[in-house]
Amino acid sequence: MGVRESDNKNIMETVLFELGGMPITLTQALAAGLALTVVLLIVSIAVQMRSARAREDALLEDAKRASEMERHLADLMRVQSEMTGRMQTMSEIFGTRTSDLARALTERIDASSHRVNQSMTETRTKTEETLTKLNERLAVIDRAQTNIAQLSGEIVSLQSILSNKQQRGAFGQGRMEAIIADGLASNAYSFQATLSNGSRPDALIHMPNDAPSLAIDAKFPLEGWQRINEAEGADATRQAMTTFRNDLGVHIKAISEKYLIAGETQDTAFMFVPSESIFADLHERFEDIVQRAARARVVIVSPSLLMLSIQVVQALLRDVRMREQAHIIQKEVSMLLADVGRLTERVQKLQTHFTQANADIDQILTSTGKISKRGERIEALEFEDKPRLTE
Secondary structure (H helix, E strand, O other), X not given: OHHHHHHHHHHHOOEEEEEOOEEEEHHHHHHHHHHHHHHHHHHHHHHHHHHHHHHHHHHHHHHXXXXXXXXXXXXXXXXXXXXXXXXXXXXXXXXXXXXXXXXXXXXXXXXXXXXXXXXXXXXXXXXXXXXXXXXXXXXXXXXXXXXXXXXXXHHHHHHHHHOOHXXXXXXXXXXXHHHHHHHOOHHHEEEOOOOOOOOOOOEEEOOOOOOOEEEEEOOOOHHHHHHHHXXXXXXXXXXHHHHHHHHHHHHHHHHHHHHOOOOOEOOOEXXXXXXXXXXXXXXXXXHHHHHHHHHOOEEEEOHHHHHHHHHHHHHHHHHHHHHHOHHHHHHHHHHHHHHHHHHHHHHHHHHHHHHHHHHHHHHHHHHHHHHHHXXXXXXXXXXXXXOOOOO
């Protein structure tokens, strides 16, 4: 018995482990476990009490919310009853206003229908007028299309003319001749006249005072120009421009050599270009040719420049004619001055006659005044002696 107790005591004092250098026996471990168990029981009881208190608070909160919900429901019922009354009132008002609105809409629809009918009538009238005018314009357009068709035919004819070298030359010659013939008298120019060297310029403008004539050439190389416009690609265009530049240079040289004859023609000749666009393009893309022509004393002229030159020549011819008639004009002016002198003398004589007539009229008025006074005295029976009025 004593041995068993001693063994039990030894077991209880047996060291289980060390904690921080301090030996922990079985007794201490059991005591610590018992203390931990007690603590856990206390914590569990506290948690259960807190949970119970929380449930009580939740129940109280639910009761409070239920009370508030009841109060809110009562308020909602009251508001619902008020809304029901208001809805009934609004329904009555809405019914009344709906009737008024329907009546107003009916009236407005009737008025709108009347206006729409009136507007449709006016629109139909205007549409008929517009269609009538449109038909008239269509008739004008038809006539214009007819004119355009005729113009297209003329353009096709012009293209056929320009496609033939001889016809192109005749076209330029025709334009030049028309400009010259419209601006000058028939004795002031010659077409296809022969010079002393056998050359035949397209036109010769006869200058006044027996001055040398002005030669004009109309054989512009249009075929070279046409090749430039028909060329496709940069190389073909460059080659066509080179060919045209060479042809034009040869033509300018021929004009300078054939038509510039000292004492017979002017020291400058005209090369006529039958198109303003070609003339502008020459000055823009072939400035070297223009300068070469100027050095060769060949002036490149367009239709407008030729017309201006013709007007200048016309003014010169008019001035020469006026100078030729200067002595006749001077004689007429002298005779006019003599007539003016005679007219002055006659006016002076007439003025003298008018002066004498005025004096005679004054004397007549004096006599009539005396006669009037005598008649007044006779009428008043004034027979007493009075001095007589002298005449």
